[in-house]
Amino acid sequence: MYRTHEAGTLRAAHVDEQVTLAGWVARRRDHGGVEFIDLRDASGVVQVVFREGEVAEAAHALRNEYCVRITGTVQARPEGNENPELATGAVEIVADELTVLSVSAPLPLPIDDNVEVGDDIRHRYRYLDLRRTGPAAAMRLRSEANRIARELLHELKFTEIETPTLTRSTPEGARDFLVPVRLKPGAWYALPQSPQLFKQLLMVAGMERYYQIARCYRDEDFRADRQPEFTQLDIEASFVTEDDIIALGEKIVRALWRELAGFEIPGPIRRLTWHDAMNRYGSDKPDLRFDLEITELTGYLSGTEFRVFAQAIETGGYVGAVVMPGGASQTRKQLDGWQDWAKARGARGLAYVVLDADTGEARGPVAKNLSEAHLAGLADAVGAKPGDAVFFAAGPKRVDAQELLGAARLEIGRRCELIDENAWSFLWIVDAPMFGETDEGWTSLHHPFTSPNADWAQKFQDDPGAALAYAYDIVCNGNEIGGGSIRIHSAEMQRRVFTTLGITDDEAADKFGFLLDAFQYGPPPHGGIAFGWDRICALLTGEDSIREVIAFSKSGGGHDPLTGAPTPITPEQRKEAGVDAVFEKKTETAEA
Amino acid sequence: MYRTHEAGTLRAAHVDEQVTLAGWVARRRDHGGVEFIDLRDASGVVQVVFREGEVAEAAHALRNEYCVRITGTVQARPEGNENPELATGAVEIVADELTVLSVSAPLPLPIDDNVEVGDDIRHRYRYLDLRRTGPAAAMRLRSEANRIARELLHELKFTEIETPTLTRSTPEGARDFLVPVRLKPGAWYALPQSPQLFKQLLMVAGMERYYQIARCYRDEDFRADRQPEFTQLDIEASFVTEDDIIALGEKIVRALWRELAGFEIPGPIRRLTWHDAMNRYGSDKPDLRFDLEITELTGYLSGTEFRVFAQAIETGGYVGAVVMPGGASQTRKQLDGWQDWAKARGARGLAYVVLDADTGEARGPVAKNLSEAHLAGLADAVGAKPGDAVFFAAGPKRVDAQELLGAARLEIGRRCELIDENAWSFLWIVDAPMFGETDEGWTSLHHPFTSPNADWAQKFQDDPGAALAYAYDIVCNGNEIGGGSIRIHSAEMQRRVFTTLGITDDEAADKFGFLLDAFQYGPPPHGGIAFGWDRICALLTGEDSIREVIAFSKSGGGHDPLTGAPTPITPEQRKEAGVDAVFEKKTETAEA
Structure with a gap:
C-alpha cells in the first residue's frame, strides 16, 4: 500500500495518528540538521519533518519533484509555527521512514503557481x-x-x-x-x-x-x-x-x-434579435458587460457633402458612430493609434471628431467636412457629451461598417475600463438571417438544415436576404458559447433551401442523400x-x-x-x- | 407546443384530461368508420380513437410511420377492451384534432419487434x-x-x-x-x-x-x-x-x-493465473459458465509410439485432451464434422477416441495407435466415463495445442448445452507473461509499458519467456471485457524492456521519447x-x-x-x- 491518507486532508484531528503518504517533494528546507519538506499530492500539501538520524540524512538528499513515500506520526505544529494559509497548516508529520519512489532531473520549469512561465x-x-x-x-x-x-x-x-x-x-x-x-x-x-x-x-x-x-x-x-x-x-x-x-x-x-x-444567472436571460444586436452593438455576440451602443447616422447625415459618408449613403450603405466617453482628452498620438488599430483590422481608418470638453465644439479631421447643421446636432444624435470622442464608420452595412463600430465599441470598453471584469453578462441572439450574400450567391449563415421561422417558411426563397431563421446563439461576455436552430424536417423545404443555396439535386443527393432519404419516413x-x-x-x-x-x-x-x-x-x-x-x-x- | 404528455405515460388516473400528443403512427385500424391508431413516441404506445366526422376521415388517410400530433380526451377503454400487455392499456384517447407533422413513404423494413429483419x-x-x-x-x-x-x-x-x-x-x-x-x-x-x-x-x-x-x-x-x-x-x-x-x-x-x-456479482471475483487458465481451459479468457477442463497428457503419454504425439513430446511440445460428455454416441458424420471444424480453425484435424458406452473400450482412429497401457488408463487420466469422446491436440504448447483444446472445449459446451445462457461468470486472469516469442524475437503480450511483477523486476531480461507481469484481464462469459496493468515508472526499467523487445534507444526516442522524457521528472x-x-x-x-x-x-x-x-x-x-x-x-x- 502506497498511502493511508492523502496529504492535503490531514488536520488537527489526526494528531498522534501514524500515517503513510505518497507524493512529490514541493520544497525542501534544512534547519540545523532537521529536514523539512512540503509533500504535495493531488489533494494538497503537508509539511513533513525528518528530525534526526538516517532518515534525516536520506531526506537531505531529496530534491524538488522527487516522488516519495513517507511514514510518520501526525503532530500539532509547535505553537506559533502554524500556517493558516495552508489547509493542513495546524499539523506536520514527523517522519521515521522515507522511500524514494522515483527521482527527478532538474526541472525545465518551476512547479510554482507564483512564477510566470512562457506558454x-x-x-x-x-x-x-x-x-x-x-x-x-x-x-x-x-x-x-x-x-x-x-x-x-x-x-x-x-x-x-x-x-x-x-x-x-x-x-x-x-x-x-x-x-x-x-x-x-x-x-x-x-x-x-x-x-x-x-x-x-x-x-x-x-x-x-x-x-x-x-x-x-x-x-x-x-x-x-x-x-x-x-x-x-x-x-x-x-x-x-x-x-x-x-x-x-x-x-x-x-x-x-x-x-x-x-454565480446565479438572473433569469430569464434577455433576448436580442440578430438585427438589434448588429444595429445597437455592431456584433452578433455583443459584450453587454457595458452599455455603450453604436448609432446609425445614415438618415441624419443624408445630404452630406463629405465624400466618404455620401458615397456610402448613395450606394445603399450605412454610416454610423460610436462614442468614446472622455475621448476628447486623447493625445494626437492616441488618436492616430486608432487609425493603426482600424487598419490592422483591415479597415481604411477610423474617422472621428472630438467634442471640446468646455465648449462641446466638434473638432478633428471629419469636423471640417461636415455641415454646421450636421455638426450642431451630432452630439445629440449620437448621445455624446462635451469631452467625448465620436468614431465613425461608413460602407456596406454589416460586414464593413457595423462590425468596425462593434470592434471599436469593444476597444473603447477596454481602454476606458468600462468592462467589469467580475461581471457575467448573458444573452440570446435570436431571429438570425437564414442567408448571407457572397459573390457566388447565397450561403447559409448557420447551416443548410436551419429552418426558416414561421413567417418565412413559405417565402424565404423570394427574398433570401431578409428571411429569418429559427436560429439562436447564446453569448457570454462577448463570447458565443453556444448556438443552434430548429431544423428543417421537410424534404420539400430542404430542397428549396438547397435550391436557394445553388446546391443542385445531384450535389445534394451526393453529399447528404442519406439525410434526405431519411426525411421520407415521417421525420419529427x-x-x-x-x-x-x-x-x-x-x-x-x-x-x-x-x-x-x-x-x-x-x-x-x-x-x-x-x-x-x-x-x-x-x-x-x-x-x-x-x-x-x-x-x-x-x-x-x-x-x- | 407539440405535446402536453408523453404517450406511454398515460394511465387510468388521466381519464377525462385533455391531452396533446405527438409521435408516430405505429398501426391504424378501421372498424366501421371509427379509426384507431397506435400512437408511438419514445415513452411507449397509446391507442387513439377517431370516432367520426372530419377528424376520422383525416385519420383514415394516415399510414404507418406518419408523424402526427393529436389532441383529445383520455377515456377509460370500454370494459373488456383493456389491453393488459400495454402499460397504457387501460385507456385510449378520443381525438378531436389531428395534425400530420410529416408523412412517410412505404417502409423498407417493418417497425415491428416481432419481425426478423436482415442486418x-x-x-x-x-x-x-x-x-x-x-x-x-x-x-x-x-x-x-x-x-x-x-x-x-x-x-x-x-x-x-x-x-x-x-x-x-x-x-x-x-x-x-x-x-x-x-x-x-x-x-x-x-x-x-x-x-x-x-x-x-x-x-x-x-x-x-x-x-x-x-x-x-x-x-x-x-x-x-x-x-x-x-x-x-x-x-x-x-x-x-x-x-x-x-x-x-x-x-x-x-x-x-x-x-x-x-445481477449481483458474488464477490470477490475469482482470480486465475494466466498459466492456470491456459492449462485448465486452453484459453486466456475462459468461459466458466461450465466446468469442463482440458488435461495435459504430455507426461502420461511419454514413450508413446504414436508419431503425432511422440513428435510433439520429443520436441518439447504438449499433448492434451478434452472430454466430450456423451460424445461416443456421435455418428461418424458428426465425428468427421469435428475434423472440418478443426481445419476451419487452421488445425490439421482433431484426433479422438470414443469410449464404448457399455464396456468403456476406447475405439476410433487414435485408439489403434496407442499402447494397451496408455488406453487402459486414459479414461482416468482425462476424467472420462464410458460413453464419452476424448479429443486430443498435440504440438507447440500454447498457440497450437492448448488453444485448439480450448476452442474444442467451448464447442463441446455449446453442442452439449453445458452453458447456462442465463448465467454470468466473471473472473480475473492475473500473472500474465510479459513477453511472447516470435520469429523476430520477443514481443510484449500486453504493451511495452507493462511492469514486471516484483519477482521479475530485476531479472525479466534473463528469462523473458518465463517473466510475469502485473497484468490483468477481466473476463465475462468467455469475453475479455477489460484489461490493464501496473505500468513501468522507471526510465531505467523501461529501457531494459525496450532492449528485450529489440527496440533501440533511437527507435524508442523517436517513437515515445516524450514519455521517456517525462519519466525523468519523478513519475509516480x-x-x-x-x-x-x-x-x-x-x-x-x-x-x-x-x-x-x-x-x-x-x-x-x-x-x-x-x-x-x-x-x-x-x-x-x-x-x-x-x-x-x-x-x-x-x-x-x-x-x-
Missing part, C-alpha cells in the same frame, strides 16, 4: 505544468462541468449517444480532415465537423432526446484560439420549439455558473443546440485561452509541442494505407 | 431500425451504463480528462489510421489506438485519478466484431497496486450488472485498466454483436451502409490536404 515551455512540458495548482484545477473544473451538464440532461431523460468520427465528407463551411482507408484503397473517411447529420438522423430514429460531449474536427487556419480538434456539448430534441431549446440551454448554463462560478419536428465546451470551461476557469482547459493542446499550425505530432510517415505506411491508390468504382458498388 | 437492411436504414423497441432500448442502456460508471468514478474522485485524437503514430500492435496535415505538408497525425501514453503522462502530471470514455481507432482487418473506431472506458491511477485496480474494476462491473442486468507508480465498452454494453443488452450497441456502425471492410463512407476525394481535396507533399525537415525544426 511554449508550459505546453512542451505539460506534464509538469499540470502539477501546478492552477492548471490542475482547470482540468478538475472541466471534469465537474461535464458531470453537471450530464446529470441535468440525464434527469431530463436525454440519452447520451456516441456518433461516428470516421464518416463521410460533408460540406459544413470548413475543410474536413481526411483519413485514407486501407481496406478500400482510394476511398477516404472524413472526421466530422460536428455530429449534425447524425443527431438529425437520431431524431428521425425517434430517440427524441440526444446529447453527447462530442469531439469535432475542423481543418482551419488555426488562430490563437482554434484547435484542430475541439469539443462541443451537442444536444438535439424532437417535438420542440425554439423556446424549449432556449429554456433547456438556460438550465444548463445556469447550473454550470451556479456550481462552478458561484426537431431542433438543438451545441455548446462550445472548451470556451465555456475557459470562461468558468477565468482563462482567456481554451488551451488552458485542454489537457494536451496544439499550438498554432496544429503542432503538438509535447509529442511532436504530426510527423512524416514511412513509404511502407503510405503504401499500406493506400494513400496513392486510385478508387475503383466497382468496389463501392459491390459493397453498397 | 444489412437494418443498418442501411438504421434510423428506422432504431424506432423499434429493442434497438432503441440498447441505445438507452448504453447511456445508462455511461452514467453508472461515471457516477461511481466521480464519487471516487476520478477526474474525467479528454486526451487528443489527432496525435503521433506509435506502435501498439495494430496499424494506425493516418490523417494528412494541410498546414504541415508531408506530415501526418495518427488517430490513437488508445489513450495509453497520454494517461501515463497525466499520472506524471500528478492528476492521480483519471478516466475517460474514449474513442479509439485501429486499422485492422475487421472481423464481425471489430469496428475501425471503438470505445473504451479508460482508467489510470497513481500510487496503486494491482489489487487496487482490480478492486476498482470490480466495483464498476458490479455496479453495471446490478443496475442494468439485475501507476497503473490502470481499460474496459471494452462496446462489448460490455452488448453483453448487458444480451446481444452477440457490438453493432447492436453502436448507433451507426460500419460493416466488415469499414463501409458505412448508411452514409456510404468512405468515399473518393476530389483532386482539389487531395491537393489541399497536402497528401502528396514531401515533408521538409526544416519545417519541423522551426516549429519544434
Whole structure:
C-alpha cells in the first residue's frame, strides 16, 4: 500500500495518528540538521519533518519533484509555527521512514503557481505544468462541468449517444480532415465537423432526446484560439420549439455558473434579435458587460457633402458612430493609434471628431467636412457629451461598417475600463438571417438544415436576404458559447433551401442523400443546440485561452509541442494505407 | 407546443384530461368508420380513437410511420377492451384534432419487434431500425451504463480528462489510421489506438485519478466484431497496486450488472493465473459458465509410439485432451464434422477416441495407435466415463495445442448445452507473461509499458519467456471485457524492456521519447485498466454483436451502409490536404 491518507486532508484531528503518504517533494528546507519538506499530492500539501538520524540524512538528499513515500506520526505544529494559509497548516508529520519512489532531473520549469512561465515551455512540458495548482484545477473544473451538464440532461431523460468520427465528407463551411482507408484503397473517411447529420438522423430514429460531449474536427487556419480538434456539448430534441431549446440551454448554463462560478444567472436571460444586436452593438455576440451602443447616422447625415459618408449613403450603405466617453482628452498620438488599430483590422481608418470638453465644439479631421447643421446636432444624435470622442464608420452595412463600430465599441470598453471584469453578462441572439450574400450567391449563415421561422417558411426563397431563421446563439461576455436552430424536417423545404443555396439535386443527393432519404419516413419536428465546451470551461476557469482547459493542446499550425505530432510517415505506411491508390468504382458498388 | 404528455405515460388516473400528443403512427385500424391508431413516441404506445366526422376521415388517410400530433380526451377503454400487455392499456384517447407533422413513404423494413429483419437492411436504414423497441432500448442502456460508471468514478474522485485524437503514430500492435496535415505538408497525425501514453503522462502530471470514455481507432482487418473506431472506458491511477485496480474494476462491473442486468456479482471475483487458465481451459479468457477442463497428457503419454504425439513430446511440445460428455454416441458424420471444424480453425484435424458406452473400450482412429497401457488408463487420466469422446491436440504448447483444446472445449459446451445462457461468470486472469516469442524475437503480450511483477523486476531480461507481469484481464462469459496493468515508472526499467523487445534507444526516442522524457521528472507508480465498452454494453443488452450497441456502425471492410463512407476525394481535396507533399525537415525544426 502506497498511502493511508492523502496529504492535503490531514488536520488537527489526526494528531498522534501514524500515517503513510505518497507524493512529490514541493520544497525542501534544512534547519540545523532537521529536514523539512512540503509533500504535495493531488489533494494538497503537508509539511513533513525528518528530525534526526538516517532518515534525516536520506531526506537531505531529496530534491524538488522527487516522488516519495513517507511514514510518520501526525503532530500539532509547535505553537506559533502554524500556517493558516495552508489547509493542513495546524499539523506536520514527523517522519521515521522515507522511500524514494522515483527521482527527478532538474526541472525545465518551476512547479510554482507564483512564477510566470512562457506558454511554449508550459505546453512542451505539460506534464509538469499540470502539477501546478492552477492548471490542475482547470482540468478538475472541466471534469465537474461535464458531470453537471450530464446529470441535468440525464434527469431530463436525454440519452447520451456516441456518433461516428470516421464518416463521410460533408460540406459544413470548413475543410474536413481526411483519413485514407486501407481496406478500400482510394476511398477516404472524413472526421466530422460536428455530429449534425447524425443527431438529425437520431431524431428521425425517434430517440427524441440526444446529447453527447462530442469531439469535432475542423481543418482551419488555426488562430490563437482554434484547435484542430475541439469539443462541443451537442444536444438535439424532437417535438420542440425554439423556446424549449432556449429554456433547456438556460438550465444548463445556469447550473454550470451556479456550481462552478458561484454565480446565479438572473433569469430569464434577455433576448436580442440578430438585427438589434448588429444595429445597437455592431456584433452578433455583443459584450453587454457595458452599455455603450453604436448609432446609425445614415438618415441624419443624408445630404452630406463629405465624400466618404455620401458615397456610402448613395450606394445603399450605412454610416454610423460610436462614442468614446472622455475621448476628447486623447493625445494626437492616441488618436492616430486608432487609425493603426482600424487598419490592422483591415479597415481604411477610423474617422472621428472630438467634442471640446468646455465648449462641446466638434473638432478633428471629419469636423471640417461636415455641415454646421450636421455638426450642431451630432452630439445629440449620437448621445455624446462635451469631452467625448465620436468614431465613425461608413460602407456596406454589416460586414464593413457595423462590425468596425462593434470592434471599436469593444476597444473603447477596454481602454476606458468600462468592462467589469467580475461581471457575467448573458444573452440570446435570436431571429438570425437564414442567408448571407457572397459573390457566388447565397450561403447559409448557420447551416443548410436551419429552418426558416414561421413567417418565412413559405417565402424565404423570394427574398433570401431578409428571411429569418429559427436560429439562436447564446453569448457570454462577448463570447458565443453556444448556438443552434430548429431544423428543417421537410424534404420539400430542404430542397428549396438547397435550391436557394445553388446546391443542385445531384450535389445534394451526393453529399447528404442519406439525410434526405431519411426525411421520407415521417421525420419529427426537431431542433438543438451545441455548446462550445472548451470556451465555456475557459470562461468558468477565468482563462482567456481554451488551451488552458485542454489537457494536451496544439499550438498554432496544429503542432503538438509535447509529442511532436504530426510527423512524416514511412513509404511502407503510405503504401499500406493506400494513400496513392486510385478508387475503383466497382468496389463501392459491390459493397453498397 | 407539440405535446402536453408523453404517450406511454398515460394511465387510468388521466381519464377525462385533455391531452396533446405527438409521435408516430405505429398501426391504424378501421372498424366501421371509427379509426384507431397506435400512437408511438419514445415513452411507449397509446391507442387513439377517431370516432367520426372530419377528424376520422383525416385519420383514415394516415399510414404507418406518419408523424402526427393529436389532441383529445383520455377515456377509460370500454370494459373488456383493456389491453393488459400495454402499460397504457387501460385507456385510449378520443381525438378531436389531428395534425400530420410529416408523412412517410412505404417502409423498407417493418417497425415491428416481432419481425426478423436482415442486418444489412437494418443498418442501411438504421434510423428506422432504431424506432423499434429493442434497438432503441440498447441505445438507452448504453447511456445508462455511461452514467453508472461515471457516477461511481466521480464519487471516487476520478477526474474525467479528454486526451487528443489527432496525435503521433506509435506502435501498439495494430496499424494506425493516418490523417494528412494541410498546414504541415508531408506530415501526418495518427488517430490513437488508445489513450495509453497520454494517461501515463497525466499520472506524471500528478492528476492521480483519471478516466475517460474514449474513442479509439485501429486499422485492422475487421472481423464481425471489430469496428475501425471503438470505445473504451479508460482508467489510470497513481500510487496503486494491482489489487487496487482490480478492486476498482470490480466495483464498476458490479455496479453495471446490478443496475442494468439485475445481477449481483458474488464477490470477490475469482482470480486465475494466466498459466492456470491456459492449462485448465486452453484459453486466456475462459468461459466458466461450465466446468469442463482440458488435461495435459504430455507426461502420461511419454514413450508413446504414436508419431503425432511422440513428435510433439520429443520436441518439447504438449499433448492434451478434452472430454466430450456423451460424445461416443456421435455418428461418424458428426465425428468427421469435428475434423472440418478443426481445419476451419487452421488445425490439421482433431484426433479422438470414443469410449464404448457399455464396456468403456476406447475405439476410433487414435485408439489403434496407442499402447494397451496408455488406453487402459486414459479414461482416468482425462476424467472420462464410458460413453464419452476424448479429443486430443498435440504440438507447440500454447498457440497450437492448448488453444485448439480450448476452442474444442467451448464447442463441446455449446453442442452439449453445458452453458447456462442465463448465467454470468466473471473472473480475473492475473500473472500474465510479459513477453511472447516470435520469429523476430520477443514481443510484449500486453504493451511495452507493462511492469514486471516484483519477482521479475530485476531479472525479466534473463528469462523473458518465463517473466510475469502485473497484468490483468477481466473476463465475462468467455469475453475479455477489460484489461490493464501496473505500468513501468522507471526510465531505467523501461529501457531494459525496450532492449528485450529489440527496440533501440533511437527507435524508442523517436517513437515515445516524450514519455521517456517525462519519466525523468519523478513519475509516480501507476497503473490502470481499460474496459471494452462496446462489448460490455452488448453483453448487458444480451446481444452477440457490438453493432447492436453502436448507433451507426460500419460493416466488415469499414463501409458505412448508411452514409456510404468512405468515399473518393476530389483532386482539389487531395491537393489541399497536402497528401502528396514531401515533408521538409526544416519545417519541423522551426516549429519544434
